[in-house]
Amino acid sequence: MLSNAIGIIQDNWLLLLIGQYPNGPLGGVAATLLLSVLAILLAFPFSVLVALARLSHLWALRIPATALVYGVRGIPLLMIIFWVYFMFPLLFGISVPGFATMLCTLVLYEGAFLSEVVRAGITALPAGQMDAARALGHSYGSAMRFVILPQALVNMLPSILSQFVSTIQDTTLGYVINVPELTFAANQINNRLLTKPFEVFLILALTYYAICFSLTQLASWLERSIATRRAGPAMPKLVLAQ
Amino acid sequence: MIKFQAVNKFYGDYCALADINENVAKGEVVVVCGPSGSGKSTLIRTVNRLEEIQSGEVLFNGRNVHARIKSAELNRLRSQIGFVFQSFNLFPHLSALDNVILSPWRVNAVSRAEARDRAMALLDRVGLANRALSYPAQLSGGQQQRVAIARALAMEPPAMLFDEPTSALDPEMVGEVLAVMRSLAKDGMTMMCVTHEMGFARDVADRVWFMDAGRILETGTPVEFFGAPQHPRAQRFLSDLRSH
Numbered sequence A: 001m002l003s004n005a006i007g008i009i010q011d012n013w014l015l016l017l018i019g020q021y022p023n024g025p026l027g028g029v030a031a032t033l034l035l036s037v038l039a040i041l042l043a044f045p046f047s048v049l050v051a052l053a054r055l056s057h058l059w060a061l062r063i064p065a066t067a068l069v070y071g072v073r074g075i076p077l078l079m080i081i082f083w084v085y086f087m088f089p090l091l092f093g094i095s096v097p098g099f100a101t102m103l104c105t106l107v108l109y110e111g112a113f114l115s116e117v118v119r120a121g122i123t124a125l126p127a128g129q130m131d132a133a134r135a136l137g138h139s140y141g142s143a144m145r146f147v148i149l150p151q152a153l154v155n156m157l158p159s160i161l162s163q164f165v166s167t168i169q170d171t172t173l174g175y176v177i178n179v180p181e182l183t184f185a186a187n188q189i190n191n192r193l194l195t196k197p198f199e200v201f202l203i204l205a206l207t208y209y210a211i212c213f214s215l216t217q218l219a220s221w222l223e224r225s226i227a228t229r230r231a232g233p234a235m236p237k238l239v240l241a242q
Numbered sequence B: 001m002i003k004f005q006a007v008n009k010f011y012g013d014y015c016a017l018a019d020i021n022e023n024v025a026k027g028e029v030v031v032v033c034g035p036s037g038s039g040k041s042t043l044i045r046t047v048n049r050l051e052e053i054q055s056g057e058v059l060f061n062g063r064n065v066h067a068r069i070k071s072a073e074l075n076r077l078r079s080q081i082g083f084v085f086q087s088f089n090l091f092p093h094l095s096a097l098d099n100v101i102l103s104p105w106r107v108n109a110v111s112r113a114e115a116r117d118r119a120m121a122l123l124d125r126v127g128l129a130n131r132a133l134s135y136p137a138q139l140s141g142g143q144q145q146r147v148a149i150a151r152a153l154a155m156e157p158p159a160m161l162f163d164e165p166t167s168a169l170d171p172e173m174v175g176e177v178l179a180v181m182r183s184l185a186k187d188g189m190t191m192m193c194v195t196h197e198m199g200f201a202r203d204v205a206d207r208v209w210f211m212d213a214g215r216i217l218e219t220g221t222p223v224e225f226f227g228a229p230q231h232p233r234a235q236r237f238l239s240d241l242r243s244h
């Protein structure tokens, strides 16, 4: 069985890695990672905006943002994928490739979850930080930009990385709308071989595991090094107590 | 320079400030004291509107800080009122130097190079030029508070407010912070200080305000207040303080 699996990898590693590229669309691990990275890069600024809107004093910003977050968190990802996939062409009269559909969906979905992380990161900072910035004459925006967000975002890096791991796992659902990513490639192989589903999906699972496990390790390493840095070499007890 | 007119503040039903009418003149040093929970922090925080009030006016240089004013105008007023917190509230992601540079640079649009030169001079003034590149977590409490004073001075405020600047400090660090405050007072800075450092009040203050339960019960020169307090609450407060 092990030799079967190695044989499958030897025959199909390029397909698993980059799909049918350059003769077809980019696929495999490369597409999965590209999709995940683009999704998180776009979801991040989106999530900061949503978090700021949720914390806003203006109800016209706060209410739609809150509705969006609750809405998205209450719907399974697969439903959102179907909605974007079927509704987009109906509403705008253009058909959108699977990759772009999946990207939009992931930005919306991961962004809604990330915004809660960002919001928690902002509210977790001591109130004295905002007080100090305002007392120095910073506007709300300036205080956010130079004082609050730089601290909150560094504290949030491990959570952002965890969200990235979730994003990678969520890209597998792109399979249902024929996005040529890693799961899609594995299924192509399985359809071709027909007799070795166990080996094929073992390879698939191990690949996801290897990627996600190393990222999780990176996240916990980051978390530890941030905690050490925050404590500092000469932090007086009184400050820690507050 | 700072004028409280019929100021009232409530937290729900609780009256945190009751009918405050007082002035701090230009160049004057006022020490505010009183038991815990008497409203000292609340009072001093109304001056730059970190706390809202329900009625009355707080004038700074003739401008009512609590009027319906544009936020840009309020920010400009705040930038002219230095504020030093009990818990320092330095920005932990910035070095001591960058803490001092940030606000002149980003709020007052002073060039970064000029803000840097002035920041170095201010850190030198508070005796911390050699720690300019340290991060707050690497500094002792007394050093952090001195950086916080330098940070407030960087906006070149005509008045400084201090809310118990030494009460979070280990005893051996109190002196270094008070020394900086004394030198500011000597240079003619208008100051309003919430503090229980009676030595400082006696040497530096022009007047002492005694607060209890949201009211200013007594004001007087340090000699009057410490020598012969009039109000029974003030007498009890001083005898409690001395027995510690």
Ligand SMILES: Nc1ncnc2c1ncn2[C@@H]1O[C@H](COP(=O)(O)OP(=O)(O)OP(=O)(O)O)[C@@H](O)[C@H]1O
Pocket: B011, B014, B016, B034, B035, B036, B037, B038, B039, B040, B041, B042, B043
């Ligand atoms: N956010 C708040 N909500 C409700 N009550 C508050 C709030 N902040 C302060 N208070 C109350 O207002 C009163 C005055 O508080 P303040 O912090 O001004 O006292 P203080 O004189 O500075 O005391 P301390 O010496 O302990 O700093 C206290 O009784 C406090 O419990």
Ligand SMILES: [Mg+2]
Pocket: B040, B041, B042, B164
């Ligand atoms: Mg107080």
